[in-house]
Amino acid sequence: MRISVIGSGYVGLVTGTCLADWGHEVVCVDRDPAKIELLTNGGVPIYEPGLEQMIAANVARGRLSFTRDLAAALAGSDVVFIAVGTPPRASDGEADLSFVYDVARDIGEAIDGYTVVVCKSTVPVGTGDVVERIISQVRPDADVTVVSNPEFLREGSAIEDFTKPDRVVIGTEDERAREIMLAVYEQVRANGQPILITKRRTAELIKYAANAFLAAKLSFINEIADLCEHVDADVDEVAEGIGLDSRIGAKFLKAGPGFGGSCFPKDTLALLRTAQDHGVDMRLVETTVSVNDARKRRMALKIMDAVGGSVEGKTVAVLGLTFKANTDDMRASPSLPVVELLQRAGATVRAYDPEGMPQARPLMSDVEFTDDPYTCAKGCDAVVLMTDWDEFQSLDLERLRGLVRTPVFVDLRNVYAPDKLVKHGFTAVGIGRSTQTGADDGRHAPAQPPAAHSGNGSPAGRTIDEEAEMRLVSIR
Structure with missing residues (x-):
């Protein structure tokens, strides 16, 4: 399956690398030219045990690549993960969703054919609704399903947490998206680890509640x-x-x-x-x-x-x-x-x-x-x-x-x-x-x-x- 991951920070980089290690063809996208250059040259912008070696192995296999070109990355992608930061706003502590919304606009302009857009970033309840609305405003004819798929990664143990999770939470009521997401996580299902499928808003709240x-x-x-x-x-x-x-x-x-x-x-x-x-x-x-x-x-x-x-x-x-x-x-x-x-x-x-x-x-x-x-x-x-x-x-x-x-x-x-x-x-x-x-x-x-x-x-x-x-x- 061809997958794009937008945002090559902690969550995006771990997500993209682990998905590539499962056999998916993954392109990680980031606007930061220095970060993409570092990754392309074999460097890693964060410290996480085992991540550098896993990146190198999957780049060598041709399953993992890095780019700043969002349109090229999304061309032919079955699934697009949004994994950009949602830092607290200094004024009130509320999550700053500006990066998520900017990416939603970019996705609307670049997608081609039916696409599952997965919000991996930690976002407040109802954010998926807004992302869906933004994409439809930019591209009224877009054939898109927005899914919530919160991350539960512990820094220092992120690879194990992704590949051997306590559970995977998928928030969608769309049957097509459900089947595609189950295919993305086929390795988890094969290992017998729980996959919980809920409504999108429920999935968003599960992350914060946990x-x-x-x-x-x-x-x-x-x-x-x-x-x-x-x-x-x-x-x-x-x-x-x-x-x-x-x-x-x-x-x-x-x-x-x-x-x-x-x-x-x-x-x-x-x-x-x-x-x-x-x-x-x-x-x-x-x-x-x-x-x-x-x-x-x-x-x-x-x-x-x-x-x-x-x-x-x-x-x-x-x-x-x-x-x-x-x-x-x-x-x-x-x-x-x-x-x-x-x-x-x-x-x-x-x-x-x-x-x-x-x-x-x-x-x-x-x-x-x-x-x-x-x-x-x-x-x-x-x-x-x-x-x-x-x-x-x-x-x-x-x-x-x-x-x-x-x-x-x-x-x-x-x-x-x-x-x-x-x-x-x-x-x-x-x-x-x-x-x-x-x-x-x-x-x-x-x-x-x-x-x-x-x-x-x-x-x-x-x-x-x-x-x-x-x-x-x-x-x-």
Whole structure:
């Protein structure tokens, strides 16, 4: 089957490459001449494990190509995927659909014969209706069916997610389009993975609902982690205990510094905007967003507490900058507000990330970027493990201890068992765990004792977030 994929960013490139690997003839289209030149010459504009090799293999087989010429790509295409960005608008957080609508006009001008136009971009409910209307306005005689086919790709695991999905969702009530889409995903059907066919608007909502639910799980376990720190419980064991319940499941119950990336932050905001437009309250989603925003800021306070309450004049080494491991994506990464707040509080920040530093440099000012974790940690007053890259899960702790000025290790991903850090002379500060100090005279333990807590687990009767906000005001 001949397929065109418009947009060669993360979703479009993974989609086009995997479809080509299944045997389809795929042309990826992008307006950016630099990106097309890079891809044509064997380069890849994003970091995703295994993607570069898969692209090269399918280009060599003649099944995958790249072009800026939309009309040439669409000529004879059975299916056209729209996979352009839908970033949040700065004014209100609503998804910016201008790229989608521009592509719809271009498609209307270029298609020839019956064509299935598939919206792979994440879009609010009803976008497919508008795309269909735009195409028909540009080309009244167009024989087109617009289908919703949302993506569920995790950065760092995108190829497996596409080729071995939990499910494929196809939103259409047109029989011709249904059969063509089933042919596109014949490999999925042959592997026995579920394919759910729904109305187009239902498919559009499924994407947002899924991401909002997963984001809520992350915010939930992060709040439980805060409680664990006050009642001497271990959040990892709590997560394991509840995750073994088949009704809950273990995924997305890993406490950390808050969620980021290209999907959860913008999709939760877009869902809230859609709900507001229809007069529907979504208080759980609203709370999920606010909890996550506060979470990132409060991680800076955790680091400050770990070194005695103030980072004025101190050096903090940050290991990992991307919002998760196995990606170079810095969008909405927790490291951004954490580093900014540490700098405002007077800290000097050094940083190292295996893949994310080229993307981080334009976003972070006055940060010293280093070539490895040990150079990053030399002479520092605290080591902060921000992103759980494999490289950081097997650090030479003895070597690290000999390099730092003050042996404080703030593990925001709970990669290391606290007793292992303590054994190597560090004060161990994790997420949802009690702080553990080394066997020395206590000089490296956090200097400020815990405040007296009221019955709700916060000082002076305030909530944890209110207390954090009051402290952050002084930094701002």
